[in-house]
Amino acid sequence: MERNFAGRTVLAIFAHPDDESLACGGTLARLADAGARVILLCASRGEAGSLSDPALVAGGDLGTVRTRELREAAAVLGVAEVLIFDHPDGDLRWDHVSELHEEIVKAIQQYRPDAVITFAEDGLYWHLDHIGVHERTYTAVRSFGADAPPLYYVTIPAGVMRELEEAAHAKGGAPPDSSFWGIAPDAFGAKAKPPEFVVDVRDWAPRKLAALRCHRTQMGPNNPIAWINEDEARRWLGVEQFRRAPLESVNGAVLEQLGEPAAS
Numbered sequence: 001m002e003r004n005f006a007g008r009t010v011l012a013i014f015a016h017p018d019d020e021s022l023a024c025g026g027t028l029a030r031l032a033d034a035g036a037r038v039i040l041l042c043a044s045r046g047e048a049g050s051l052s053d054p055a056l057v058a059g060g061d062l063g064t065v066r067t068r069e070l071r072e073a074a075a076v077l078g079v080a081e082v083l084i085f086d087h088p089d090g091d092l093r094w095d096h097v098s099e100l101h102e103e104i105v106k107a108i109q110q111y112r113p114d115a116v117i118t119f120a121e122d123g124l125y126w127h128l129d130h131i132g133v134h135e136r137t138y139t140a141v142r143s144f145g146a147d148a149p150p151l152y153y154v155t156i157p158a159g160v161m162r163e164l165e166e167a168a169h170a171k172g173g174a175p176p177d178s179s180f181w182g183i184a185p186d187a188f189g190a191k192a193k194p195p196e197f198v199v200d201v202r203d204w205a206p207r208k209l210a211a212l213r214c215h216r217t218q219m220g221p222n223n224p225i226a227w228i229n230e231d232e233a234r235r236w237l238g239v240e241q242f243r244r245a246p247l248e249s250v251n252g253a254v255l256e257q258l259g260e261p262a263a264s
């Protein structure tokens, strides 16, 4: 039986709409199902991202449409509250550094999370915006000293995006030169520090896939994720992996309660 997370709050902090679903949508849904209040903070509206079909932003702008997509995905995952900031997509590591730090500090003061989740040092695939959000989150959480909530870094298992792409190709989906938002599949998880524990989210993979597909501007036919079915999502998106950040915090393990030790 699932452990009861009622009364607990988890704050997830990412850079763009869709990061939350790809990085740890299964864990967020599993936490929400176990009773946790999941709060999602997104640093930008993703206005500089790719666009699968110009018709999707007819009469609007990409940032507005992606904000709406994020709210839909968050609802699918069971996220209780979404905080979307309007920092410049593409410049998150350099612009508004102190503002974002302060916003994360304020969110921690307001929601008193029992755990915080963000990118690891590798930013999933060495994306500089993601690395910037990793840095801001680390410094913001660290500023709470011994009171800091445990901070968890999520990474993508190396190799799974390659397998997912090959599965799409095998069924004739996604063109041979397709990629994930222009990112080579082998970049995901490459040279990431190894996880300490993994969370089995195979039972939540269909919801993770549904949440990913809410991000319609990011999920055109060139994206292999558009071509996989729920069984394939279980297989390649069904494990999420984490490491606890080295902080002075005295607060105990939270996310580990859902996890199993990572194979070494």
Ligand SMILES: [Zn+2]
Pocket (backbone or CB within 6 Å): 015, 016, 019, 127, 130
């Ligand atoms: Zn991103």
